[in-house]
Amino acid sequence: FAAGWVEVYGQMGxxxxxxxxxxxxxSLPTNWDIVQDSNGHLYVGNRAVVLHxxxxxxxxxxxxxxxPIRSLAIDESGTVxxxxxEELGYITKNEAGLHQYHSLMERLDSTLLDFQAIWKTHVIxxxxxxxxxxxxxxxxxRSGQMTTIAPHSRFHYSYVVRDQLYVHDREYGxxxxxxxSLVLLPGGDFFADKLIYAIMPFGESxxxxxxxxxxxxxxxxxxxxxxQLPIDFGELYTTGRLYxxxxxxxxxx
Numbered sequence: 001f002a003a004g005w006v007e008v009y010g011q012m013g014x015x016x017x018x019x020x021x022x023x024x025x026x027s028l029p030t031n032w033d034i035v036q037d038s039n040g041h042l043y044v045g046n047r048a049v050v051l052h053x054x055x056x057x058x059x060x061x062x063x064x065x066x067x068p069i070r071s072l073a074i075d076e077s078g079t080v081x082x083x084x085x086e087e088l089g090y091i092t093k094n095e096a097g098l099h100q101y102h103s104l105m106e107r108l109d110s111t112l113l114d115f116q117a118i119w120k121t122h123v124i125x126x127x128x129x130x131x132x133x134x135x136x137x138x139x140x141x142r143s144g145q146m147t148t149i150a151p152h153s154r155f156h157y158s159y160v161v162r163d164q165l166y167v168h169d170r171e172y173g174x175x176x177x178x179x180x181s182l183v184l185l186p187g188g189d190f191f192a193d194k195l196i197y198a199i200m201p202f203g204e205s206x207x208x209x210x211x212x213x214x215x216x217x218x219x220x221x222x223x224x225x226x227x228q229l230p231i232d233f234g235e236l237y238t239t240g241r242l243y244x245x246x247x248x249x250x251x252x253x
């Protein structure tokens with residue numbers, strides 16, 4: 001994968017891209033997620049391990065041998081939460097300063113072990129949400145309690161905007177997670193037959209919701225009147241498909 005930055009002076013920019021190939025980080029080429037701690041260290045969800053990069057050296061943190069890591073999240077203390085295939089847990093440093101993985105699977109009831117993969121992991125305050133297609137597993141760290149949120153049909157992906165968790169139900173649309181319940185986002189049923197690949201903040205209280213081929217503006221004041229936004233990417237967007245979206249910086253609107 002690649003890491004880079006852009007320095008902009010007026011309308012001129014200097015772009016530096018650093019590419020890291022599998023020989024550099026000594027693992028498989030597929031990477032699913034990436035997070036950064038307060039020291040600038042990177043944690044990468046790789047096809048086989050969690051990769052750690054401190055700016056000089058790559059290290060590997062094993063979850064299980066050759067277990068695909070699908071999603072990562074990190075809190076202010078630097079704890080990294082890991083969602084993988086048929087596995088979930090977290091990474092901390094031990095007394096020697098070495099990274100150590102802790103599985104949470106033993107805390108789950110046997111009836112909750114049938115998920116295939118944790119596709120999205122989020123942390124909001126002290127609650128960690130591990131989202132699979134089958135359910136959301138919420139780890140309330142203050143109480144130690146593990147709770148679950150079931151879909152009406154089957155989940156797709158989930159997103160956090162302004163500390164609010166949103167999840168897409170494949171047959172019922174976009175929902176907000178309130179406590180351990182699903183609450184349909186006003187106007188969210190519009191997306192019942194569409195797959196969502198990004199939900200991002202727009203202005204102070206609105207949302208941008210992206211499907212494979214369209215981008216919509218959801219207004220908090222008029223939630224039932226979704227506005228499809230024009231996208232001028234030429235053939236890149238009309239012939240291709242959106243995979244993901246993220247906010248890089250605040251933009252004045």
